[in-house]
Amino acid sequence: MLREAPEVVGKGRAKAKVEEWDKDMEKTQTVEGSKRGREKEDVRVAKKERRKLMVEGGGEGEVEGGVEEVDYVIQEITKAGFVEPTPIQAQGWPMALRGRDLIGIAETGSGKTLAYLLPAIVHVNAQPILSPGDGPIVLVLAPTRELAVQIQNECTKFGASSKIKNTCIYGGVPKGPQVRDLQKGVEIVIATPGRLIDMLDSHHTNLRRVTYLVLDEADRMLDMGFEPQIRKLVSQIRPDRQTLYWSATWPKEVEQLARQFLYNPYKVIIGSQDLKANHAIRQHVDIVSENQKYNKLVKLLEDIMDGSRILIFMDTKKGCDQITRQLRMDGWPALSIHGDKSQAERDWVLSEFKAGKSPIMTATDVAARGLDVKDVKYVINYDFPGSLEDYVHRIGRTGRAGAKGTAYTFFTAANARFAKELISILEEAGQKVSPDLAAMGRGAPPPPSGHGGFRDRGRGHGSGRSWN
Numbered sequence: 001m002l003r004e005a006p007e008v009v010g011k012g013r014a015k016a017k018v019e020e021w022d023k024d025m026e027k028t029q030t031v032e033g034s035k036r037g038r039e040k041e042d043v044r045v046a047k048k049e050r051r052k053l054m055v056e057g058g059g060e061g062e063v064e065g066g067v068e069e070v071d072y073v074i075q076e077i078t079k080a081g082f083v084e085p086t087p088i089q090a091q092g093w094p095m096a097l098r099g100r101d102l103i104g105i106a107e108t109g110s111g112k113t114l115a116y117l118l119p120a121i122v123h124v125n126a127q128p129i130l131s132p133g134d135g136p137i138v139l140v141l142a143p144t145r146e147l148a149v150q151i152q153n154e155c156t157k158f159g160a161s162s163k164i165k166n167t168c169i170y171g172g173v174p175k176g177p178q179v180r181d182l183q184k185g186v187e188i189v190i191a192t193p194g195r196l197i198d199m200l201d202s203h204h205t206n207l208r209r210v211t212y213l214v215l216d217e218a219d220r221m222l223d224m225g226f227e228p229q230i231r232k233l234v235s236q237i238r239p240d241r242q243t244l245y246w247s248a249t250w251p252k253e254v255e256q257l258a259r260q261f262l263y264n265p266y267k268v269i270i271g272s273q274d275l276k277a278n279h280a281i282r283q284h285v286d287i288v289s290e291n292q293k294y295n296k297l298v299k300l301l302e303d304i305m306d307g308s309r310i311l312i313f314m315d316t317k318k319g320c321d322q323i324t325r326q327l328r329m330d331g332w333p334a335l336s337i338h339g340d341k342s343q344a345e346r347d348w349v350l351s352e353f354k355a356g357k358s359p360i361m362t363a364t365d366v367a368a369r370g371l372d373v374k375d376v377k378y379v380i381n382y383d384f385p386g387s388l389e390d391y392v393h394r395i396g397r398t399g400r401a402g403a404k405g406t407a408y409t410f411f412t413a414a415n416a417r418f419a420k421e422l423i424s425i426l427e428e429a430g431q432k433v434s435p436d437l438a439a440m441g442r443g444a445p446p447p448p449s450g451h452g453g454f455r456d457r458g459r460g461h462g463s464g465r466s467w468n
Contacts, residue, residue, distance in 0.1 A: 086111035091268045101265035104246045109400030113154050116214050116244045121159050123212045124187045135206040136189040140214040143221045145170035151190045171195040172343040179204050193229035207236045219247040219254045249389050277392050277429045280399035282406045287436045293410050308377035312362045313394050315383035324362045334360040381409040388421045413446040
């Protein structure tokens with residue numbers, strides 16, 4: 001039996017019928033009953049695990065219920081060693097299990113992947129089984145292949161007991177294995193927009209069965225210019241789908257897209273909608289000149305190098321390779337990763353970095369979002385990024401999942417226009433602002449060349465570090 005999509009006036013999905021969609025959809029209504037009375041609109045702010053959590057469009061108090069009602073999901077969570085859900089999971093699970101659209105705004109390391117994957121598994125099990133020629137039931141869109149692969153790993157782990165099949169669709173690798181997975185039939189597809197459109201245009205799959213759509217790191221996808229591809233993909237998905245929209249930031253363009261794709265959503269915010277850094281990260285900013293950077297980097301590495309993982313960000317692929325080459329010539333165990341590397345090279349570099357065989361990795365912003373490497377102790381911004389959003393995302397590679405981390409940033413005269421906003425981020429996180437940076441924030445010129453946060457010293461004298 002076919003069902004009619006809800007009428008939507010103004011924002012949200014347009015009034016439509018879904019006779020053209022060939023399968024009925026069961027909304028996942030695991031959390032129901034007495035909780036229906038909580039559907040009136042309100043905004044609630046509560047302290048939870050020392051983190052500010054805001055819910056809009058929900059009920060009076062936190063939305064209760066969750067995956068404890070689904071035994072097979074709980075088994076996988078327990079097996080993985082989870083003791084309790086993160087705030088975003090505690091709120092996201094019951095909301096998604098109601099079948100409602102959801103906007104989640106959360107910093108990196110908040111546990112958002114499981115916040116949408118576990119309800120996705122429940123959703124799949126509530127749907128009619130796949131028939132030959134059917135496309136996926138769940139579609140997760142991600143901006144980078146690294147993030148897509150990480151999502152797939154989590155999906156495989158937590159979907160094991162349900163025997164739910166998934167595949168990961170991304171560019172830079174041969175299409176053959178991906179095509180074979182799609183032709184066999186999979187319930188969950190995790191994909192980057194470009195390669196998925198290629199698969200659709202080649203008729204290797206279709207989106208007619210998609211009833212659960214996730215856009216992960218929506219802000220990053222827009223930054224990377226994927227809006228036309230996202231619109232094309234969403235236009236091929238039935239209008240009465242359930243949509244979960246995840247973003248680390250909430251700029252105007254991200255909000256506008258959400259208004260067009262979601263209907264009457266819950267909105268969960270971990271922390272503030274204002275741009276801010278993870279408070280578990282110590283931030284140090286050093287005012288330097290461009291030609292001081294490499295020597296400053298070497299001196300910093302002498303201070304902090306203890307075998308821990310160190311991630312160094314550059315602006316350009318060329319600069320990334322040049323600095324890596326110089327570091328290796330100077331005896332440092334460094335490798336680089338950026339968009340011009342083949343997928344095989346990138347996978348190898350990441351495996352060496354994760355294993356600690358090469359504890360220093362230089363990277364362009366391709367690795368700044370979605371790269372989930374455990375125990376990155378230090379992030380170094382060799383080049384300051386082109387936006388404060390990217391700054392926050394870069395340093396967010398450390399201090400994940402409750403761990404502590406440290407970020408060092410080289411700040412030059414060319415970056416002066418970011419000084420005021422950078423100071424706000426530092427102050428919000430309770431970090432010390434140096435007098436030189438404070439002066440630049442007031443419009444003063446940078447200090448003379450040579451006035452920085454280090455003292456000159458030779459190798460082996462790391463205890464004299466003078467980062468403030």
